[in-house]
Amino acid sequence: xxxxxxxxxxxxxxxxxxxxxxxxxxxxxxxxxxxxxxxxxxxxxxxxxxxxxxxxxxxxxxxxxxxxxxxxxxxxxxxxxxxxxxxxxxxxxxxxxxxxxxxxxxxxxxxxxxxxxxxxxxxxxxxxxxxxxxxxxxxxxxxxx
Numbered sequence: 001x002x003x004x005x006x007x008x009x010x011x012x013x014x015x016x017x018x019x020x021x022x023x024x025x026x027x028x029x030x031x032x033x034x035x036x037x038x039x040x041x042x043x044x045x046x047x048x049x050x051x052x053x054x055x056x057x058x059x060x061x062x063x064x065x066x067x068x069x070x071x072x073x074x075x076x077x078x079x080x081x082x083x084x085x086x087x088x089x090x091x092x093x094x095x096x097x098x099x100x101x102x103x104x105x106x107x108x109x110x111x112x113x114x115x116x117x118x119x120x121x122x123x124x125x126x127x128x129x130x131x132x133x134x135x136x137x138x139x140x141x142x143x144x145x
């Protein structure tokens with residue numbers, strides 16, 4: 001078993017800290033909190049944030065080319081949601097051939113930085129997740145019939 005900093009915190013400490021953070025929210029902030037938190041669990045939102053973090057300011061089509069499997073419609077919707085929440089900034093270039101580019105806002109970059117520990121944790125534990133799934137699937141194979 002690995003020794004981690006998280007193990008040094010008691011469950012009560014974690015719950016107390018979580019409650020303190022949540023107490024700082026007004027009731028009308030709850031919907032915003034849930035919607036913004038959805039970005040952290042949405043593969044397309046995280047993909048856009050990661051792509052812009054790695055490659056910098058890009059056109060819509062360039063983002064799409066770097067994100068395998070995303071449709072143009074889904075990319076447009078994702079960019080609009082991220083822009084609405086202030087995680088992505090849209091730059092309109094009114095030139096002879098007008099075009100639009102997207103970049104991470106400071107808050108978007110902050111989200112990217114805060115997601116790195118979670119992604120690292122996932123990568124470090126991928127073998128555990130595979131074994132757990134194999135065990136679960138083997139133990140519950142009868143239930144799927």
